[in-house]
Amino acid sequence: MASQKEQQLVEIIQILSQGGFYSGQAIADKLDVTRAYVWKLIQQLQDLGLGIESVTGRGYCLEYPVELLSSDELDKTLKLQQLDLRLMTDSTNEALKGEGFAHNKLVVAEYQSAGRGRRGRKWVSPIASNLYWSLGWKTQLPVQQLGGLSLVVGLSIVSALEKLGVTGVEVKWPNDVRYQGRKLGGILVELSGDMVGGLNVIIGVGLNVHMANGAASSIEQEWINLQELKPNISRQDVLTAVIQELQKSLEQFAEHGFDAFTEQWSRVDECFNKKVAIIQNDDVVNGIGAGVDSNGAFLLQTGKGIKPIYAGEVSLRFRDED
Ligand code: ATP
Ligand code: BTN
Numbered sequence: 001m002a003s004q005k006e007q008q009l010v011e012i013i014q015i016l017s018q019g020g021f022y023s024g025q026a027i028a029d030k031l032d033v034t035r036a037y038v039w040k041l042i043q044q045l046q047d048l049g050l051g052i053e054s055v056t057g058r059g060y061c062l063e064y065p066v067e068l069l070s071s072d073e074l075d076k077t078l079k080l081q082q083l084d085l086r087l088m089t090d091s092t093n094e095a096l097k098g099e100g101f102a103h104n105k106l107v108v109a110e111y112q113s114a115g116r117g118r119r120g121r122k123w124v125s126p127i128a129s130n131l132y133w134s135l136g137w138k139t140q141l142p143v144q145q146l147g148g149l150s151l152v153v154g155l156s157i158v159s160a161l162e163k164l165g166v167t168g169v170e171v172k173w174p175n176d177v178r179y180q181g182r183k184l185g186g187i188l189v190e191l192s193g194d195m196v197g198g199l200n201v202i203i204g205v206g207l208n209v210h211m212a213n214g215a216a217s218s219i220e221q222e223w224i225n226l227q228e229l230k231p232n233i234s235r236q237d238v239l240t241a242v243i244q245e246l247q248k249s250l251e252q253f254a255e256h257g258f259d260a261f262t263e264q265w266s267r268v269d270e271c272f273n274k275k276v277a278i279i280q281n282d283d284v285v286n287g288i289g290a291g292v293d294s295n296g297a298f299l300l301q302t303g304k305g306i307k308p309i310y311a312g313e314v315s316l317r318f319r320d321e322d
Helices: 004-016 024-031 035-047 071-077 143-163 235-268
Strands: 052-055 059-062 082-089 105-112 131-139 169-172 176-179 182-192 199-207 275-280 283-292 298-302 305-309 315-318
Touching: 004 024, 004 035, 004 059, 004 082, 024 035, 024 059, 035 052, 071 082, 071 235, 131 235, 143 169, 143 176, 143 182, 143 199, 143 235, 169 235, 199 235, 235 283, 275 298, 283 305
Parallel strands: 082 105
Antiparallel strands: 052 059, 105 131, 131 199, 169 176, 176 182, 182 199, 275 283, 275 315, 283 298, 298 305
């Protein structure tokens, strides 16, 4: 249940998203609060990463169009066990852990205070700008076969985007969605629960849609927004298309494993035939990307033959030198 303050924040976003300037007093009247309190709420939205411009004598306006996600629309179009759309949460993956888990339950947030990537890295999650969601998936597959899962999620994202007219998106093994070397999204697959009667899998995805530069200042690598690839793309449409595509792929994955996806993978594999370094703790192994095996392990062509690499704790970097 959203708090009164969260409802007020949503109301302000809704007012501003109609376009144009609104004075503090006009917003205060609509919310039935004081102007000083509106000022505080606006400050808070700015702190959460929303681009709000403030012009003396004119009031507040959004720096770019914002569309809040609609749970009614998502409920209508998606076949889900449960939908949980929140304005704010710490991490949508966290929300699905333990008691929060259900098969085919989707948790979506407009803002994450503790969004994370692999190995506890921070996932920058400003409010109402990008997509942050996690899907619960119960599977009878043994854990050893789940190595290809994050690749299947990446493939689903690429296919859904293609259907929306966005082409050229690739996947960097094992969990990065990228466009011309710039990070567009990331995938975090986690296991939860006591593993009795199947595994509880949490599939978390962050996709940049319209993130302001200011909000992204802490990202220490090249990144990109979908907005740049297709102006005015709708977050609602992207989320819907990706979930529908993923649900189809998960059924196929449960039935045939990663084998059913190897050909599709070769079309979006950013590392294929590229010089790469696999880094694990202080160990670095150089080689050339040679695709993936039927379990989704990365195939590294080295001087001593092909070496399979399992996702776990490794990092993959491109390299220019020999
Ligand atoms: P690897 O896992 O191979 O080391 P990586 O550097 O991409 O690759 P990840 O843990 O996959 O690391 O992703 C987290 C990283 O993604 C962060 O350290 C940050 O550089 C970047 N990042 C965080 N938020 C965003 C975002 N919204 N868009 C793009 N990149 C982001
Ligand atoms: C990565 O590139 O390392 C993966 C990033 C995954 C980010 C998403 S956002 C929704 C879900 N909740 C999280 O805390 N992380 C994932």
